[in-house]
Structures are given as structure tokens and as C-alpha cells.
Amino acid sequence: MSRAVLSLGSNLGDRLANLRIAVDGLANALVAVSPVYETAAWGVTDQPDFLNAVCVVEDAVTDAWGWLWRGQALENAAGRVREQRWGPRTLDVDVVVVDDVISTEPDLLLPHPGTHERATVLIPWLDIDPDAVIPGRGRADALLAGLDVSGVRRRDDLELR
Numbered sequence: 001m002s003r004a005v006l007s008l009g010s011n012l013g014d015r016l017a018n019l020r021i022a023v024d025g026l027a028n029a030l031v032a033v034s035p036v037y038e039t040a041a042w043g044v045t046d047q048p049d050f051l052n053a054v055c056v057v058e059d060a061v062t063d064a065w066g067w068l069w070r071g072q073a074l075e076n077a078a079g080r081v082r083e084q085r086w087g088p089r090t091l092d093v094d095v096v097v098v099d100d101v102i103s104t105e106p107d108l109l110l111p112h113p114g115t116h117e118r119a120t121v122l123i124p125w126l127d128i129d130p131d132a133v134i135p136g137r138g139r140a141d142a143l144l145a146g147l148d149v150s151g152v153r154r155r156d157d158l159e160l161r
């Protein structure tokens with residue numbers, strides 16, 4: 001049994017449909033799905049805005065690696081091709097945390113290393129888990145308080161389920 005937080009992002013093609021591929025594919029494990037946010041790209045900033053969301057999932061048999069593989073299968077289902085780091089993509093599924101697991105394995109870093117500085121993850125995560133904690137980093141609300149949130153805009157006109 002494990003509970004995980006997954007972040008979803010898309011900035012290519014039909015962005016909402018791509019996020020729905022992920023949510024539909026996780027349906028049997030879904031505990032909560034956040035609102036959708038329109039977000040200015042960080043990293044490589046010269047690319048289209050993203051839609052971002054976060055979901056909490058739980059499953060009796062899926063472990064941390066299992067969430068990574070399920071995420072990668074969903075990226076493939078959305079037609080993702082491996083390209084530039086931080087570049088545009090039809091669907092990105094990152095494993096943000098799995099319970100209180102810490103992993104330094106490069107193929108599965110937990111907690112996901114960028115999380116504490118990404119308002120695009122922390123804001124939707126806090127919507128569905130106001131007491132969210134990043135193991136080794138602290139409370140998500142306290143981390144978010146130090147970040148620029150100006151590029152993150154909630155899209156109440158878009159729903160994932």
C-alpha cells in the first residue's frame with residue numbers, strides 16, 4: 001500500500017485532453033484531483049504556457065517505482081516524445097512524493113527535487129492537501145510563502161473530473 005502525489009503538466013497539443021489521459025488512467029487509484037492552473041513556463045521560459053494539476057493516488061500494490069512506471073506509461077499514451085530538458089511536452093507526470101520515502105536513485109529521486117521551489121506544484125497540491133509536507137523540506141505552505149506566484153493562474157473553467 002502506498003499513497004503518492006503526482007504532478008501533471010502539459011503545454012503541447014490539447015493540453016486539457018492530455019491531463020485527462022493521466023487522470024482517467026489513474027481512475028482506480030485516485031484520492032483527489034486539484035483544480036487546473038494555467039502557468040507561465042519556468043526553466044526554458046520561451047515556450048507556451050502549461051496547464052498544471054496535482055493528484056493524490058493510493059493503491060494496495062503500487063510502490064514508488066510503480067508510480068513512476070505508471071506515469072511514464074501515461075506520458076507515452078499522450079504521445080510524448082523524449083526531447084529537450086524542461087522543453088515543451090504533451091504530458092509530464094512527475095512523482096512528487098510517495099509516503100515519506102527518500103530516494104537518491106537518479107531514475108527515481110524522492111521527493112522530486114524541484115518540488116520545494118515550484119509554485120506550479122505546491123499551489124495545486126495545497127488545494128487538495130492543506131497540510132502537505134515535503135519530507136526533508138517541511139510544510140508546503142511555508143515553502144510556497146517564499147516563492148513568486150505571479151505566473152500561476154487558476155482556471156476554474158477547466159475541470160479534470
Ligand SMILES: Nc1ncnc2c1ncn2[C@@H]1O[C@H](COP(=O)(O)OP(=O)(O)OP(=O)(O)O)[C@@H](O)[C@H]1O
Binds near residue numbers: 112
Ligand atoms: N520523482 C521523479 N518523478 C519522475 N521522474 C523522475 C523522478 N526522479 C527521477 N526521474 C527521472 O527523470 C527522468 C524524466 O525526466 P523528464 O524528462 O521528465 O524531466 P523534466 O520533466 O524535463 O525535468 P524535471 O524532472 O526537473 O521536472 C526519467 O528518467 C525519470 O526516471
Ligand SMILES: Nc1nc2c(c(=O)[nH]1)N=C(CO)CN2
Binds near residue numbers: 042044052
Ligand atoms: N509552468 C511550468 N513550467 C514548466 C513545467 C511545468 O509543469 N509547468 N515543466 C517543465 C518540465 O518539467 C518545464 N517548465
